[in-house]
Structure formats: structure tokens, C-alpha cells
Amino acid sequence: MPELLSPIAGNVWKILVAVGDKVEMDDELIILEALKMETPIFSEDNGTITEIKIKEGDAVNEGDLLIVVG
Amino acid sequence: MFDIFKDLIFSSGFFSLTGGNMVMWLISFVLMYLAIKKQYEPLLLLPIAFGILIVNLPLTFLMEPEHGLIWFFYHYGIELDIIPPIIFLGLGAMIDFGPLIANPKTLLLGAGAQAGLYFTFFAAVLFGFDLQEAASIAIIGGADGPTTIYLTSKLAPHLLGATAVSAYAYMALVPIIQPPVMKLLTTEHERKIVMKKLRPVSKLQRICFPIVTAMTIMLVVPPAAPLISMLMLGNLFKESEVVERLTKASSNELMNIVTIFLGLSVGATMTAGTFLNPKVLFIFFLGLFAFIVSTSAGLIVAKVMNLFLKDKINPLIGAAGVSAVPMAARCVHKVGSEANRRNYLLMYAMGPNVAGVIGTVVAAAILLKNLG
Amino acid sequence: METDWSKVLEVFGSGIIGVFLVMFLLQILTQLSTRVIDAVENRGKSADVETDQSVVSAKD
Numbered sequence: 362m363p364e365l366l367s368p369i370a371g372n373v374w375k376i377l378v379a380v381g382d383k384v385e386m387d388d389e390l391i392i393l394e395a396l397k398m399e400t401p402i403f404s405e406d407n408g409t410i411t412e413i414k415i416k417e418g419d420a421v422n423e424g425d426l427l428i429v430v431g
Numbered sequence: 432m433f434d435i436f437k438d439l440i441f442s443s444g445f446f447s448l449t450g451g452n453m454v455m456w457l458i459s460f461v462l463m464y465l466a467i468k469k470q471y472e473p474l475l476l477l478p479i480a481f482g483i484l485i486v487n488l489p490l491t492f493l494m495e496p497e498h499g500l501i502w503f504f505y506h507y508g509i510e511l512d513i514i515p516p517i518i519f520l521g522l523g524a525m526i527d528f529g530p531l532i533a534n535p536k537t538l539l540l541g542a543g544a545q546a547g548l549y550f551t552f553f554a555a556v557l558f559g560f561d562l563q564e565a566a567s568i569a570i571i572g573g574a575d576g577p578t579t580i581y582l583t584s585k586l587a588p589h590l591l592g593a594t595a596v597s598a599y600a601y602m603a604l605v606p607i608i609q610p611p612v613m614k615l616l617t618t619e620h621e622r623k624i625v626m627k628k629l630r631p632v633s634k635l636q637r638i639c640f641p642i643v644t645a646m647t648i649m650l651v652v653p654p655a656a657p658l659i660s661m662l663m664l665g666n667l668f669k670e671s672e673v674v675e676r677l678t679k680a681s682s683n684e685l686m687n688i689v690t691i692f693l694g695l696s697v698g699a700t701m702t703a704g705t706f707l708n709p710k711v712l713f714i715f716f717l718g719l720f721a722f723i724v725s726t727s728a729g730l731i732v733a734k735v736m737n738l739f740l741k742d743k744i745n746p747l748i749g750a751a752g753v754s755a756v757p758m759a760a761r762c763v764h765k766v767g768s769e770a771n772r773r774n775y776l777l778m779y780a781m782g783p784n785v786a787g788v789i790g791t792v793v794a795a796a797i798l799l800k801n802l803g
Numbered sequence: 804m805e806t807d808w809s810k811v812l813e814v815f816g817s818g819i820i821g822v823f824l825v826m827f828l829l830q831i832l833t834q835l836s837t838r839v840i841d842a843v844e845n846r847g848k849s850a851d852v853e854t855d856q857s858v859v860s861a862k863d
Contacts, residue, residue: 368775387772395777396757398764403772423629423778535833542826549818556811566814633844636837643836647829652821790826797821801814 363406365428371395373419378428382410390428393421406430447489451703458706459483459698462596471603475576475694479596482698494699505696509584509591514689515577516661521686522577522788523641523665524678526756530782532640533629536736537748537779541786543732544752545794547725548572552798555717560710563587566798568714571598572721573791574605574755580697581658582795586802592701593711597718605758606765608722609750613766616730617746621737622770624745626779634670641666648793654803655796662788725753729783744779751780754787 374394378384384404391402411431415421440446462480466473482501486494493499496506508514531537548569555565567583567590579598583591601608614622641663648659668678733749747767751759760780767776 368773369777396761396781398757398761398777400764400768400775400777401772405773532833532837535830535837538826538830538833539823542823545822546819549815549822552818553811553815556806562807562810562814632837633840635844636840639836639840640833643832644829647832648825651825651828786826789829790822793825794818794822797818798814801817 363408363430364426365390365402365405365430367393367421367423367425367427368402369393369395369400370422371400371420373415373417373421374399376413376415376417378410378413380410380413384408384410384430391415402427404430442490444489444491449489449703451707452487452489454707455483455487455701455703458701459487465600465603472599474690475599475697476596476603478691478694479599479698482695483592483701484698486699486702494702501696501699504692505699508689508692509580509696510588512581512584512657514693515581516657517689518577518686518693519658520661520665521682522756523662523667524669524682526662526666526669526785526788527781528640528666528785529632529637530629530778531785532632532636534779534782536740536744537782538786538789539736540729540733540749540752540783541754541788541790542752542793543749544725544729544754544783544787545573545790546732547728548721548794550724550728551717551721554720558713558717560713563802564590566802567594568717569721570594570791570795570798571601571714571718572725572753573787573794574598574602574722574725574753574759575788575791576602577693578658578791578795580693582798585799588700589705590710590714592697592706593714594718595697596701597715601718601722602755602758605722605753605755606762608719609726609753609759609762610766612723612726613730613747613750613763616727617734619770621734621746622767623774624743625771625774626745626748626776627742629778634672637670638667641670644789648789652793652796652800654799655792658792658795659789662792722753726750729753729787745774745776748776748780748783751782751784752787752790754784754791756784756788757781759787760784 371393374392376391378390385407388404389401390404393400408430412429414426459480462476465471466476493501551572552565552569555568563586567587570579570582576598580595583594645663649656665681668674729749729752730746733746737743747763751763753759763780764777767774
């Protein structure tokens with residue numbers, strides 16, 4: 362089951378998807394905010410979102426699990 | 432009765448106004464607009480702009496030596512070199528050197544971009560500036576406000592306003608100046624390079640870094656001491672995690688306080704008499720040149736390093752070697768993600784970015800040693 | 804004022820070389836200190852690291 366890990370440390374600004382959504386490769390899933398810059402995080406697989414591990418406003422570190430795509 | 436009225440009018444500023452004053456008002460209003468409406472470095476441009484305005488109101492004698500209010504700010508803060516090191520204390524308390532410690536090679540990228548400013552020095556001499564002036568103009572390419580002010584106030588105080596405004600203005604314009612240079616000097620393939628994950632940095636390593644750096648740089652280039660010692664002290668405060676109050680005081684209250692005096696005094700050096708001369712236009716032109724050359728030098732050094740490295744670096748991060756923190760790093764990240772949307776260069780670019788801060792100080796210290 | 808070109812070249816050359824030398828020195832010292840700290844911290848944690856190292860060197 363592919364897991365989307367956070368590529369950078371920052372705060373979760375917006376979550377653009379919900380559990381059950383179908384996503385495709387390169388879809389924008391989350392926007393992180395790091396160093397006052399919004400960084401969109403893109404899906405790395407096709408599939409359905411089975412789990413969202415974070416909520417808006419959370420601080421995440423590099424390598425933290427963000428979303429599970431089933 | 433009539434005499435009193437006449438006196439009032441003649442002792443007012445109106446009769447001493449010059450056309451130059453009014454041009455300076457206009458410049459001040461433009462800077463205020465840029466600061467307030469466009470939010471270009473407002474923390475500095477706003478006090479600078481207001482400083483320009485009030486110093487160009489005649490007969491106020493605000494900059495009169497030994498008398499004027501702002502002259503005292505200027506004298507104690509800038510002429511005696513107190514404010515730039517205090518700002519560095521605050522910067523140190525905010526900067527995370529982690530990405531640099533994880534990949535010390537990026538120190539060379541910081542050096543690369545700073546080496547670029549010596550080309551500007553050369554160009555400025557060709558334009559007819561004397562060596563001290565040329566050095567003060569070149570340091571604009573380091574994209575570091577406090578260092579620019581520090582060096583200029585020592586070498587060419589009459590250019591202080593122009594070099595400081597030019598440095599802060601171009602820093603705000605980094606997202607416009609840098610990307611074309613970056614795209615010109617790198618290939619699509621290079622921009623797509625995804626870098627090896629940074630290794631974790633332990634707390635002890637973070638604590639040792641400012642100590643090692645302070646000792647090394649001060650032993651090798653003693654003229655760097657005022658700036659580097661404060662920068663590293665601030666960082667030691669932050670990384671030690673035991674003096675949170677001092678860290679916060681350095682990076683918030685103290686820094687904000689001195690920023691007010693810094694901006695106001697720098698603005699107040701810009702009277703019509705010193706600012707309105709053709710040299711200033713050249714300074715703005717050379718400042719832009721300096722940014723472009725330093726960005727290019729960083730990119731080129733990154734490409735040269737890639738010839739020797741097993742784990743290739745993305746040459747874009749070389750452009751972050753100009754020390755505009757974190758604008759240059761953001762800019763690298765953006766250009767990188769345009770080439771490959773899953774390339775997150777931000778943290779990698781922070782390495783050379785903070786290395787650039789150290790590099791600018793070293794470059795300034797070497798200039799100071801040779802020309803001071 | 805006449806420009807002293809030998810001084811210009813001196814500042815130019817010594818500046819570029821100087822910046823690189825100082826930063827290179829700092830790089831070496833940073834690498835050295837982080838490695839020493841790594842070694843000390845790892846020895847404290849476990850002895851497994853030792854075997855990892857030997858595997859690598861055996862390959863060489």
C-alpha cells in the first residue's frame with residue numbers, strides 16, 4: 362500500500378482530498394507551508410485515499426506519513 | 432504683528448526647500464509605496480523611506496552632527512558599528528544551520544556565490560569608483576543587508592544610503608532576478624536532479640557548529656569577528672535550548688528595536704546633496720549586476736562540484752548561495768519544482784543559503800582587511 | 804585619482820582565493836567535528852555499527 366511521506370518539514374496548510382477520494386498520479390493532495398511558502402504535495406500513485414494521518418495546522422517533519430493511498 | 436508673521440514664514444522650512452529635496456520626497460513616497468502596497472522588505476524600507484522624507488525637510492537639523500536626534504542614532508548605531516552585529520545576533524538565533532551541517536559541502540556553494548562579488552568589485556573599479564567605493568558596491572551581491580551596511584559605513588560612508596537601499600530592494604526582487612539566470616545556466620536535465628536525502632543532525636552537532644565556526648573564522652579572518660561572533664552566539668543560544676528567553680529576546684525584541692534605528696538612520700543619510708548624483712544610478716545598476724554575477728557564480732560552482740561528486744547535487748541550489756535568507760532558497764525550490772514537480776529542494780537549498788551568510792561576512796572581512 | 808591596478812588585482816585575487824580557502828577549511832572542520840560526534844554517539848548506542856563499518860571495508 363503506497364504511503365505518501367512528507368518531503369519537507371513544515372505545517373499542514375490545506376488538505377485538498379478526503380478519505381475515499383480517487384486520486385491519480387500527480388494530483389495535488391496537500392499544501393504544506395514551510396518558510397512562509399506554500400508547497401503543494403503531489404500524489405505518487407493512482408488509487409483511493411484510505412487514510413489521512415494529519416489534519417490542517419499540524420506540524421510535520423520530513424519523512425512523516427501523510428496519506429495512505431490504497 | 433506683521434513682523435512676527437513675516438518671521439514665522441522666513442524661519443519656516445519653505446524658503447530653504449530645494450528641488451532636490453522634493454525629488455527625495457518623491458523617492459521616499461515610492462519606497463513607502465513599495466513597502467506598504469507591495470510589501471517589499473517593509474520592515475526596513477518603511478523606516479528608510481520615512482528617514483529620507485524627514486531628512487529632506489530643511490532646517491530640522493535632524494542629522495546635524497552632535498545635535499540632531501537621528502544623527503545620534505546614526506552615530507552610535509551605525510558609525511560605531513553596533514547595530515549590524517546586533518542584527519546578526521538575532522539572525523543567528525533564527526537560522527537553522529541543520530541543512531548545512533548535514534551537508535557541509537554546501538559551504539563551498541556559499542563561497543562560490545560570494546566569490547562572484549569580486550567580479551562586481553572589478554566592474555565597479557572600471558566604472559571609475561575608487562577601491563573603497565567599489566568594495567562597498569560589490570558587497571551588495573552578497574545580498575546581506577547588515578553586512579552591506581557594516582562594510583559601507585567603514586569604507587565609503589557617503590554611499591551608505593544607496594548601497595543599503597539597493598541591497599534591500601534587490602533582495603526583495605530575488606524571485607524576479609534569479610529565475611532567468613538559473614534557467615539560462617542549467618539544463619532541464621540538471622534541474623530535475625533529485626538529491627540524496629539529508630542525514631539527520633544530532634543536537635550535539637548543532638551545538639558544536641557555532642563554536643567551531645566562530646573559532647575557525649575568527650582565527651583565520653579576525654576582521655570578521657564583530658559579525659560572526661554575534662551570529663554564532665545567537666545560534667548557540669538557539670541550539671543550546673536552555674536560554675529560550677535570550678533566544679527570543681535576540682531574535683524578536685532586540686532585533687526589532689535596532690531595526691527601527693537602523694532603517695531610520697540609513698534613510699536619513701540620503702539627503703538630496705549626497706543621493707542625487709549620477710554615481711547613485713551606477714550603484715543601482717552595479718547592484719543588479721552584482722546579484723546576477725553572484726547567482727551565476729553559485730550555479731557554476733555547483734556544476735563544477737558535480738564533476739567530482741558521486742551523489743550529484745542539483746546545481747540550482749548553488750544560486751541559493753547568495754545569502755538572501757530564505758528568499759533565494761524559496762526561489763530555488765520554485766524553479767526546481769517547475770522542472771520536476773516532485774522535487775522539493777527547499778531544505779537542500781537552505782544549506783548554501785545559510786552558508787552564504789557566513790560567506791558574505793568572510794568576503795566582507797577580507798575586503799576590510801585589504802582596504803580598511 | 805589614478806587607479807592602482809596592482810592593488811585591484813591583489814584585492815580581486817586574494818578575495819576569491821581567500822573566500823574559498825576559508826569556507827573550505829570550515830567545511831573540513833565541520834565534517835571532522837560531525838564525524839567525531841557521530842562516532843562518539845554511535846559507540847554509546849550500540850556495537851552494531853562497528854560490524855557495519857567492517858562490512859563496508861571488506862567490500863573495498
